[in-house]
Amino acid sequence: xxxxxxxxxxxxxxxxxxxxxxxxxxxxxxxxxxxxxxxxxxxxxxxxxxxxxxxxxxxxxxxxxxxxxxxxxxxxxxxxxxxxxxxxxxxxxxxxxxxxxxxxxxxxxxxxxxxxxxxxxxxxxxxxxxxxxxxxxxxxxxxxxxxxx
Amino acid sequence: xxxxxxxxxxxxxxxxxxxxxxxxxxxxxxxxxxxxxxxxxxxxxxxxxxxxxxxxxxxxxxxxxxxxxxxxxxxxxxxxxxxxxxxxxxxxxxxxxxxxxxxxxxxxxxxxxxxxxxxxxxxxxxxxxxxxxxxxxxxxxxxxxxxxx
Numbered sequence: 186x187x188x189x190x191x192x193x194x195x196x197x198x199x200x201x202x203x204x205x206x207x208x209x210x211x212x213x214x215x216x217x218x219x220x221x222x223x224x225x226x227x228x229x230x231x232x233x234x235x236x237x238x239x240x241x242x243x244x245x246x247x248x249x250x251x252x253x254x255x256x257x258x259x260x261x262x263x264x265x266x267x268x269x270x271x272x273x274x275x276x277x278x279x280x281x282x283x284x285x286x287x288x289x290x291x292x293x294x295x296x297x298x299x300x301x302x303x304x305x306x307x308x309x310x311x312x313x314x315x316x317x318x319x320x321x322x323x324x325x326x327x328x329x330x331x332x333x334x
Numbered sequence: 335x336x337x338x339x340x341x342x343x344x345x346x347x348x349x350x351x352x353x354x355x356x357x358x359x360x361x362x363x364x365x366x367x368x369x370x371x372x373x374x375x376x377x378x379x380x381x382x383x384x385x386x387x388x389x390x391x392x393x394x395x396x397x398x399x400x401x402x403x404x405x406x407x408x409x410x411x412x413x414x415x416x417x418x419x420x421x422x423x424x425x426x427x428x429x430x431x432x433x434x435x436x437x438x439x440x441x442x443x444x445x446x447x448x449x450x451x452x453x454x455x456x457x458x459x460x461x462x463x464x465x466x467x468x469x470x471x472x473x474x475x476x477x478x479x480x481x482x483x
Contacts, residue, residue, distance in 0.1 A: 187336060193452055279481060294339055299339040299434055299435070302341070303341055303455045303458060306452045306455030332343045332427060332428060
């Protein structure tokens with residue numbers, strides 16, 4: 186089984202600030218997609234992320250530890266994503282908040298998974314930018330990486 | 335075992351152009367690091383990539399198929415990288431050259447691997463930019479993603 190892994194450091198930020206960007210609709214809409222609705226700050230809450238015109242993802246919050254960890258289960262979206270888990274670990278390290286990211290449970294390392302890995306990287310940079318500067322690059326203003334956008 | 339996977343599409347480019355950026359010292363220095371020396375266009379050639387002041391990587395070319403595939407084995411660098419394989423597959427798809435990237439053979443999904451995954455993503459975007467615009471973002475002008483740079 187292959188997982189998608191990433192690590193970024195958000196400079197001059199606290200884990201509480203990054204946690205806010207991962208659990209509030211306003212925060213999530215600031216780095217992933219403008220079209221974000223739902224409840225991200227309660228276990229069993231569901232957040233619906235849409236990327237018009239291509240669809241999107243529904244994430245059920247399965248674990249929360251304020252300023253430390255957020256875990257989602259994918260309950261709606263492309264077949265390859267259904268049942269996978271997205272996990273965020275946060276910690277302070279000097280002047281940085283370190284974000285360890287895992288998207289686990291892919292059945293096969295299909296080409297779409299390669300795409301999602303690179304795309305997650307650009308969205309993590311968007312999250313970093315949002316918290317550092319107040320401005321992220323959520324869809325539809327996200328970084329274009331290929332013909333699959 | 336966990337691999338690092340990525341996919342980008344280089345717009346308006348041919349696989350031959352991307353292949354050149356993966357096999358010539360000038361091409362490699364244009365997106366990965368200014369400090370690139372060696373032979374990348376012959377099987378058994380070795381390319382030495384340095385990122386002052388932190389070290390670097392020596393890659394032995396183990397397979398080449400012009401405009402289609404480049405495979406390197408890591409023969410020098412950090413312990414976690416030694417013996418791993420970096421593989422590039424290229425193909426034309428409409429107006430894009432699709433680059434499928436794999437960094438395989440990591441023993442453990444350590445935190446450094448998370449970092450390298452995100453960093454590879456930014457360097458693939460640098461490769462894309464180099465071929466599309468003539469300007470990449472190689473070290474020391476590479477995108478800073480964290481305290482580990």
